[in-house]
Amino acid sequence: MLEVRGLSKRFGGLHAVRDVSIDVPAGAITALIGPNGAGKTTTFAMIAGFIRPDAGTVVLEGRDVTGMRPDRIAEAGMVRTFQITQPFAGLSVMENIRVGAYLRTADTGAATAQARQVGETLGLGAMLDRPASALTVAGRKRLEVARALATRPKLLLLDEVMAGLNPAEIADIVSMIQAIRASGVTILLIEHIMQAIAALADHVYVLAQGALIAEGTPRAIANDQAVIEAYLGRGAAARMATHA
């Protein structure tokens, strides 16, 4: 579905992302994890067309979309959400979702019906006519996903949709993401919360200081020395082994 090859980005002296290659197979949930500042969001922004990469290619379903404008990439079927939620605060929840639905139809009636349906599926039914600014943090995260989903994407890029939520809300979102995958949408997600990764992801890529340091199943990643050290510091894996 998505092939990322050798993606790199420099900001002045900082090599934010270095030679990152990711494969996202159709129908799967693929995760991108890593400590803060590892370059995950920058990678996402390059894939979705918000930042032009210095090097590398992004190929969606065999079509090179590297450096294309974000609205064109959305039209091609790949839509992102934002880690820091970006609601259209002055519009109602329904109007927010409808902006996404308008990508596939110019008809207001059809777009409204589609927006209502997506909103209700994602548990925003009671809030549809309220202003988006009235939503809680969890509600805003849902709205991000609902708007993206209303565009009928083939591939959904979810940037930390669980950050800042409590365990009950996280469990809700996990089952929501599983339902989205079951409906036939491929997913690439950035996440910090390991239980969520373990429950969701088929394949995990680990990014640290701008470069990929490991990839594999969630179970393999959790036991990977390089990964443990990236999160807990040099020598942490060895110390954990002696204490065990």
Place this chain on the structure above:
Amino acid sequence: MKAVALVVLALVPFALPSQSMVNIAMLTAFSAFIGQCWNISGGFGGLTSFGHAVFFGTGAYAVAILQTRYGLNPWLGLPVGFVAGGLVGAAIGAASFRAGLRGSYFALVTLAFAEVFRILSNSLDFTRGGLGINIPLGMGVGNFQFADRRATYAVVLGLLVLATLCAAWLRRSRFGARLAALRENEDAAQALGVDLVRTKTLALALSGGLTALAGVVYTQTYLYIDPTIAFGSERSVEMLLVAMIGGAGTVWGPILGAVALHIVADVSRSFISTPGFAPMLYGVVLLVIIGVLPQGMAGLWERLRRA
């Protein structure tokens, strides 16, 4: 309800006892019209232009030059003015939005464009420079010159209805939804497939084309145009003031705003005749509105209805 309101508005001039009162009604409708034009890009799209006079003046000069240089019928000024204003809007929009300008930067650029047009029209022979252009007198409907202000009122009212229909269309069309999304959050809108440059440029072109029609009607009413009347910043300020007082981004805002502004201006004029008092009063009214009622009078109505 709306149809009734329209019929009442259309009959207003026949109920008014004097031409001067008809004139006030015409000026109010005119303010509402140009406010609505500004509202289409400034309110619905959040493209806060400080230089909408650039479109007004384009229309005014288009119809004036059409008649005096080429001897064409002034009614042609409406389509020609609309196209000319639309092209100027598209050009300013494409240049500004491609460069990523928004907010106060966009406001300053539009102000600069209006000034450039004013200076150009002041120095070019084609526009007769600072002398301005006199339209030869020739009263008659065929010549787009009305002896009776009630006819002018009818034309302005028709244009106001047209602009208000455009605003209502923005409320419930895909184009309007995309414009509002860009106003609220550009990144999120683009992520959902909204073409930023195209959408904003079209909005400014539509607003520019309609605003130019106001310039055409102005020229045909007063039969004289010069660089300051056409491109002066007073006209730009009037447009955004009307829209913001009434409620930017609402369908009825500019109409409420125009009525309120003309009542305030006319009442204050009858009490205080010091020159410069009216503009000062406008300033105070605008400050109060922005501070207390950021959504304007239409916003207050919404708040009362929900409360």
